[in-house]
Amino acid sequence: MNPFTTLRRHLTPAQINVYFSIVCFFSPPVLGSLVSIAFNAGGVWSAILLATKRRRFNIDRPMLALTAAIYAYCAAMFLASIVNGTLAADLRLFLPLITLLLFPISYSTWSITEKTTLARIAILASAAACFGALVIAVIQYHWLGVRAEGGAGNAIVFATVTCLAVMICLAGALSGIEKRWKLMVLAAIAGAMAVVYSASRMIWVAVPIAGIVVLLINRRRFTSASVARFAVIGVAVALVIAAIGSRVILDRTDFLVSDWDALNANGDHSTALGLRVAMWEMGFSAFREMPIFGHGISASRALMKQGFQDQFGLNQGFSHFHNGFLTALVEAGLLGGLALASIFVIAVSNAARTLRVSADPVEWFGATVVLVAVITYLTGGMTGILIGHDILDSTLMVFLISGTYLASGRTIAPTGKSAPATAPGASPQP
Incomplete structure (x- = not known):
């Protein structure tokens, strides 16, 4: 008998979701494309389960709104190819859209997991990812002499997904969901160091912005003195990280200044900035x-x-314009650009509504997951890629699905009626 079939027969759907969730939150910084393989394979399997009625759709209003925006973006991409008569040439380039189209399917399967369990998995797996990311970053930077790329094989992608793991650890420490808050803080510091070693300047900007947002979201749990103390500690930790990574920071700053001078003085477009x-x-x-x-x-x-x-005398070619929204505008016009923007607008709107009407720490944690994903992707996407990379697309779906479900979704049984709600603070059942 196939060992995988035997294993599957001995695991409940909820237990399978636990292991799947661990892979999805741990693998992006450390194992790179494994998150894409796992997410897409899980989505296809979920589609089969839904088709055979072994799972049921979980249609929540926030999820439905996000699904409409995601599907509108995919439709705009198809429409652009049809209008331009390039549908045949673009077919293979549409494959990354499958990851986005799996959003409602994966959401329905993921929402059979008890919320507190999923939140703790996200926090602990992200902590492990941060420690793993630092180990790989140190080896790559100090021993191999290259920018840290983690398991992603791309410094910007590595920095983006590591930043997300850092924010999950920080949110877990401040929310009270995970009691081992000191471990979470150490993990966040380790992940932040890995981001420094990636030498990705825009994600360096994203880290403090997202960190401040996480602190502000959780400020109600602390007194004014505590918030001030956290702020002082945060600044101190940032200074220590900056001192340790000063060589990387100074090198990247010198590169930026040099590129700027070359562009302004000589019109040199061959540099990274140019x-x-x-x-x-x-x-x-x-x-x-x-x-x-x-x-x-x-x-x-x-x-x-x-x-x-023709314009710059350079033999260069890229798959995107190093600005997520500009890429969408060129590829799919205003329809594509507005649809892409609506994904993030709706995600923020859903999260804001939860923060406004709910007092449940798990739901607040879910809203935080969504907000840090939006901040990180938008900040990095202004000078890089936003949609269209396998790791980034899969990780974005993981964060939007889990965050939306935790913030405003309902837990359902694999089949049949909705599962009973778990009281806030109750012990999770694996």
């Missing part, structure tokens, strides 16, 4: 040519490559 400026110029020009429907995915890439040759 390439971005060139892409933004080409992107806005391409958007003005096709403002409603865009050029389609493959045509946009061809335009960028041709633009580098």
Whole structure:
């Protein structure tokens, strides 16, 4: 008998979800694309279970609103290709959209997990990920002499998903859901150090912004003196991290200044900053040519490559314009850009509503998960990729699904009627 079949027969659906959740929260910084493999495989399996009525759809209003926005973005991408007659050429480039289309399916399966259990899994798995990320970052930076890329193989992606793990640890420590708050703080510091070693400047900006938001969300649990003390400790920790990572910070600052001088003095677009400026110029020009429907995915890439040759004399080509919204505008026009923006607007609206009407710490933690994901992705996506990378897409879905479910979803049984609600503070049952 197949050992996987035997194992599956001995595990309940809730237990399978536990292991699946551990993989999804632990793997992005440490094991990279495993999160994409796990999420997409889990989504396809969930679709099979739903089709065979071994699972049931969990249709919550916040989830439905997010699903509409995500599906509108995917539809805009398809429509752009149809309008431009590039559907056949774009088919293989549509594969990343499958991850987004799995959102409501994975949500329905994930919501059979008891909320407190899922919250603690997210916190503990993220803590392990932060420690693992630091170990890999130190090895890569000090021993191999390269920017830390973790298991992602890409420094910016590694920094993004590690930043998310840091914020989950910080939120877990402040929310009171996980009692081992000192361990969570240490994990957050370890993850922050890994982000420094990644040398990803925009995520360096995202870390303090998201950290302040996490502190503000949880301020009601503490006195004014406690909040002030946390702020002082936070500044002290930041200074220590900056001192340890001063070499990385100074090197990246020098690179930025050098790139800026080269661009302004000599019009040099061959540097990292210069390439971005060139892409933004080409992107806005391409958007003005096709403002409603865009050029389609493959045509946009061809335009960028041709633009580098014609306008800047560079033999360069990228899969995106190093600005998430500009990429969407070029590929799918205003329809795509507005649909992409609506995903984040609706996510923030759902989280804000929970923070306004609920007092449940688990629901507040879920809202925090959503907000830190939005802050991190939007900050990094201003000069990098927002949608279209397997690890980033899968991790975004993990955070939007789990955060939305924890914040405002309902727990359901695998089949049949909704599972009874667990009282706040009750011990989770694995």
